[in-house]
Structure formats: structure tokens, C-alpha cells
Amino acid sequence: MAQETLGLFDTAPVRQEIRIGLAIVALVFITLIVATPVHNIYVGAIPGLIPALDAGMLVCDLISAAILYAQAVVFRSRALTVLASGYVISGLLLIPWALTFPGAFSAAGLLGAKVNTTGWIAVAWRLSVPIAVFFYGWLKRADATDRSLAERPPARIVQGLLISFALVIFVTLLATLGHDLLPSFFIDQNQVIQSTLITVNVVVIAWTVAAMVMLLRQERSVLDLWLLVALSAWLAQSLLNLPLQSRFSLGAYVFLVLTLVSNLIVMLALITESNRLYARLALSTAARDRERDARLISMDAVAAAIAHEVAQPLVAAKLSVSTALSWLNRSEPDTKMAIRSLHEAADSSERTFDVIKSVRATFVTEEGTRSEISLNDLARETASLMDRELAARKVSLKLSLDDSLPPILANRVQIQRVLINLLTNAIESMVQTRRRPRNIAIRSVLLDEQNVQLDVSDTGAGISPDRMAQIFEPFFTTKATGTGLGLSLSRTIIEEHGGRLWVSPGDGCGATFHMQLPHRR
Structure with missing residues (x-):
């Protein structure tokens, strides 16, 4: 029996949504192609740009996480909980990343930042979403084959948040206090070590491709479609980041803009689709209310018909019983006539049952067959x-x-x-x-x-x-x-x-x- 879909998690995308998604992916890769020849042009630090981009990406990630957590509660989904937690980690890591970024709030960065601190926080930040999407796809398949929605335990939102905070704190402490334990990433505040950058980007690309393959190998929902579009932007910015030589080059800024676009895609898609599904649910509820009112009117008509049909034999039964009582209450009771009247009352009651059975038979359809x-x-x-x-x-x-x-x-x-x-x-x-x-x-x-x-x-x-x-x-x-x-x-x-x-x-x-x-x- 078909079941109504009420969430981004279980609603298949329509053709128009797929076309819009493909158009966005095409624009992202056109941007990549245009920016690649000029990606190493040195631009220098732009005051206020990093905090502005960081704030935008943080808001996008946290809004996306809040919507996904809400969906996780409805669907009791481990997959959605992991995905939402991934966006929480991504958003929270942006805070130490911006605070330690050279020139964002101070010349050398805050939080005791050293030359490689910002780079390694950025690595964890860039890996958080692809890894979360990969495990989302894996757990979604496991949820679908494991048990029905009603049998699943409630989503563990609090645990997901606590683990996210713990991981962000761990990464921040490792990149600051444990700075010397990590491989060198930058020569100075501007020049990057090419071999380390290539290795990091290959790892990010591998996780991104693995997450996309995981989503493509299963039945896709609206959420899956927009995650694929976002991962395409994630892949494009990783390819652009691969040959960069400077932190303040044109390619680095395009990289950050593509990252913001990736976050915006998921957030706007979640908000838009949630509003659309809410409107559909409201219309469905209104239609159901109208159907209920029509059913009540029909029931009133049926009740009136039953009352009309049943009233006649009931009135006859009452009259027969009254007649029997009058025969028995005489000074010389006539038991024969009283018994005759009671038999007539019994016959009237049988007719009442026949009327009820006939009314019920009126509503029997072909579904009544066994x-x-x-x-x-x-x-x-x-x-x-x-x-x-x-x-x-x-x-x-x-x-x-x-x-x-x-x-x-x-x-x-x-x-x-x-x-x-x-x-x-x-x-x-x-x-x-x-x-x-x-x-x-x-x-x-x-x-x-x-x-x-x-x-x-x-x-x-x-x-x-x-x-x-x-x-x-x-x-x-x-x-x-x-x-x-x-x-x-x-x-x-x-x-x-x-x-x-x-x-x-x-x-x-x-x-x-x-x-x-x-x-x-």
C-alpha cells in the first residue's frame, strides 16, 4: 500500500529540481574552469573579508543542522543525526579557524596560533561534511533495511551535539597546543608547502567522491539531491585548492566563495523544501477537513434514513406492547389477546433488525469479499x-x-x-x-x-x-x-x-x- 511522504528524507526529487541542481553544478564547474588559469595571482589580505565569509558559512551550517536534527526526530534516523552533527562540527570549526586566521582579527591570529594552526583546523573543517555525508548514506541504507520507522529508537540528538562539541574542542587543542605534533603545512603566514597541500586535497577529494558514490548507489530523496549538488561544489573547490601556492591568492578567495556557495545550497534547499512540504501538508489537512465535513453531512443523511426506516417497526412494537398491557390490566384479563399482541411486538422487533441489516448491506462493496x-x-x-x-x-x-x-x-x-x-x-x-x-x-x-x-x-x-x-x-x-x-x-x-x-x-x-x-x- 502506498504511503504518503512527508519529509525531505523520503520524498523523491521531481524533474524540475533535478534540472535546477544540474544547472547549479554546471555553473560551479564553469567557475572552476574560469578561475583555474588565474588562481595563483597574488591579491593580498582583504580586511574584513574572512570574518564576513566565516559568519555566513557558520550561519548556513547551523541552520542546516537545526533543520536536519528536526527531521531526525521525526524519522528517528541515525543517518540524519550523523549528517546534522557533521554540519555542527563544520560550523563550530569555523570559529577557531577565523580566530586563528592571520590578519582576520590580529596579524598573527588569536588562540596562541602558530604558522600551521589555521591550516590544520581547515583540514578538519573540510573533511567534516564529506565524512558526515558518507556515513549518512551508509546509515540511511542500514535504517531502510533494518527495521520500520516505528521500531527504531528515538534519535540521539543530545549525544550527537556532545560528540560534535568534543571533536571541535579536540581539533582546536591539537592544532594549537599540539601544533608541533602535526606535519608542517605552511612555510610562513602566506606560502604553503605544496606536497602537504596536495596530500590533504587528495584525501578530501577521495572522501567527497566516496560520499557522492554512496548517495548515487541508493534511492535518492530531495535531501540527497541537494547534498550531491553541495558535494559537487565541495569537489570543485578542492580541485581549485590543489595547485594553490599562497593563502592570499585569487584562487584561495574563490575557494572560500565556493565553500560558502556549497553551504548556501544545502541551507536554502532545506528551507525551501521544508516550506513546500509544509504548504502541501496544510493543503492536505484542509482537504481532509472538507472530506470529513462532507462525510458528516452524509452520515446525517444516513442517520435520518435509518431513523425513518427503524421508527415504523419500533412504533408498531411499542403499540403492540401497550395493547398487551391493556389486555392484561382489564378486570378480566384476556391472555390470548395479550399473547397475540406480544407476538406482534416480537415480529416488529425482527423487522427492526431486518431494516438495520438492509442498511448495512447498502454499504457493502466489492471489498467485502474474503x-x-x-x-x-x-x-x-x-x-x-x-x-x-x-x-x-x-x-x-x-x-x-x-x-x-x-x-x-x-x-x-x-x-x-x-x-x-x-x-x-x-x-x-x-x-x-x-x-x-x-x-x-x-x-x-x-x-x-x-x-x-x-x-x-x-x-x-x-x-x-x-x-x-x-x-x-x-x-x-x-x-x-x-x-x-x-x-x-x-x-x-x-x-x-x-x-x-x-x-x-x-x-x-x-x-x-x-x-x-x-x-x-
Whole structure:
């Protein structure tokens, strides 16, 4: 069953976005080709330019990281957490890089900078994004094949931030206090050592190409597209940086501008696509509200029709009972006439049930046919459909399904409605829980030679013993906005399939709903 995509992480790019991305890549490499012949022209230090470029890149990286962390929370994604942490590292490293850059804030740089300090901080900064993108692509593939969204643990945002800060502090201390432990990078504040520069750029290019290959080898999303475009700019600036001889040459400044462009591409893409998806979600919500209003109008019409059809036999039954009472209340009761009137009342009640059955038959469609289905597959499919709601309520889902379970003969749509109703009730029962984990477990088992059983357990508020017997009664509800029909209809559906639906207290907290159905073996 198709599932709606709601994030940059799982939305495929459209043709227009691909064309725009290719156009940007073409412009970046045209800039590279134009700048290469003049890249070693000495320009000298430009006052205020380094702090300005640094501030721009820092803002871009931190905004990108914030959006990616938000997506990581929604998707419970290790891949997005690593990618966001990579942008945090990249952004934070820009601070010591600018502070130690010769001429940015002082002639020799701050933080006790020596001749090679800025260069080695720049190496760590330039490697942070390609390495993060590489592991993002690797973990994204692992997440996709490992488990469903609902079964993943929550994203570890705090741990990602702490590790990012720790790595930035380590690199800064190594490049300043541990300066003498690192190979020489610069001859003086201006002239670079060519062999070291080439080695560093080859390593950066290798990681950049590896990250691009990792993204190209899997199904791409909108985020993947713009990461590829950004990595193309990263690759271009590394190729331009490869033959540089001076820190203050024209090529070095073009290199910094291309780096800023790379950061801007990701940030603007994330903001633009997030706004577009938000607008799409708003339109979808509005359409859903209109559909709900139309459904309510239709339900009013159906309710009026049912009331009209049912009223006649009910009025006849009431009149027959009143007549029977009048025959019995006479001074000389006429039991024969009273019995006759009561029989007429019974006939009227039967007609009432016939009317209800005919109304129900009106809504039976071709989906009402039964077929052999796998209860395990249906449970997995339903869990996938509920992924978004489970993630939004921070509920973890665990599936423990018996692979030897035989198929059942059932209406797939109706059984799935029952499962959705049970999962929805379980989620809502845990909304008020604060100090215990929100977990749902779905377990299937071969009960005996005739039946299979599927249990849905939660760690919610549970059901009090005095309400346990009433929970399946029509119009009985424990929710302020509930109709009291969901569980009643669910039990009716299961019983029509020859099965049973009941509830029992959970282990220590919550409740467990048991669904038993006959199998086809």
C-alpha cells in the first residue's frame, strides 16, 4: 500500500529540481574552469573579508543542522543525526579557524596560533561534511533495511551535539597546543608547502567522491539531491585548492566563495523544501477537513434514513406492547389477546433488525469479499501505515510475529480497520503517560489446530476492572471525544469472521487486546 511522504528524507526529487541542481553544478564547474588559469595571482589580505565569509558559512551550517536534527526526530534516523552533527562540527570549526586566521582579527591570529594552526583546523573543517555525508548514506541504507520507522529508537540528538562539541574542542587543542605534533603545512603566514597541500586535497577529494558514490548507489530523496549538488561544489573547490601556492591568492578567495556557495545550497534547499512540504501538508489537512465535513453531512443523511426506516417497526412494537398491557390490566384479563399482541411486538422487533441489516448491506462493496491473507503481513503493513502517528507521539513499536503462522480467510480491509483501531486506542492511552516509556507490542502466535491469535499490548493508562466488561458495549467510551463505537464494531467484525476479541490487563501497566481468528490449514 502506498504511503504518503512527508519529509525531505523520503520524498523523491521531481524533474524540475533535478534540472535546477544540474544547472547549479554546471555553473560551479564553469567557475572552476574560469578561475583555474588565474588562481595563483597574488591579491593580498582583504580586511574584513574572512570574518564576513566565516559568519555566513557558520550561519548556513547551523541552520542546516537545526533543520536536519528536526527531521531526525521525526524519522528517528541515525543517518540524519550523523549528517546534522557533521554540519555542527563544520560550523563550530569555523570559529577557531577565523580566530586563528592571520590578519582576520590580529596579524598573527588569536588562540596562541602558530604558522600551521589555521591550516590544520581547515583540514578538519573540510573533511567534516564529506565524512558526515558518507556515513549518512551508509546509515540511511542500514535504517531502510533494518527495521520500520516505528521500531527504531528515538534519535540521539543530545549525544550527537556532545560528540560534535568534543571533536571541535579536540581539533582546536591539537592544532594549537599540539601544533608541533602535526606535519608542517605552511612555510610562513602566506606560502604553503605544496606536497602537504596536495596530500590533504587528495584525501578530501577521495572522501567527497566516496560520499557522492554512496548517495548515487541508493534511492535518492530531495535531501540527497541537494547534498550531491553541495558535494559537487565541495569537489570543485578542492580541485581549485590543489595547485594553490599562497593563502592570499585569487584562487584561495574563490575557494572560500565556493565553500560558502556549497553551504548556501544545502541551507536554502532545506528551507525551501521544508516550506513546500509544509504548504502541501496544510493543503492536505484542509482537504481532509472538507472530506470529513462532507462525510458528516452524509452520515446525517444516513442517520435520518435509518431513523425513518427503524421508527415504523419500533412504533408498531411499542403499540403492540401497550395493547398487551391493556389486555392484561382489564378486570378480566384476556391472555390470548395479550399473547397475540406480544407476538406482534416480537415480529416488529425482527423487522427492526431486518431494516438495520438492509442498511448495512447498502454499504457493502466489492471489498467485502474474503480471501486468504497473512496476518503477519497485515500487521507489518498496518504498522507501516501508522509510522507517522507513532513517531509524532514518540511511541516505539515492537513486532514479535510467528513466521509459521498459517493464512486466514478474511476481509483484508475489515481486519486492517480493527488493527488500526486497536493501535490508535493504544497510542491515545499513552498520551498522558510521562514517566514511563511509551511502547506498543504486536505479537502473533499459532494458538491451536484451528485458530491463530494476535495480541496488541501497550504501556498506557490501562482499563479499570469495573470498565473491563463494558469496554466493547456500543456508545461506551473512556475518551472525552470518543464515540464508543470503535471497539464495538471491531468485535462485531471479528465475530463475523468466526473469531473472538477480548481485553486483559497488561503486565504492570496498560492493556492487552487479544484477537483470535480461525486459520486455513
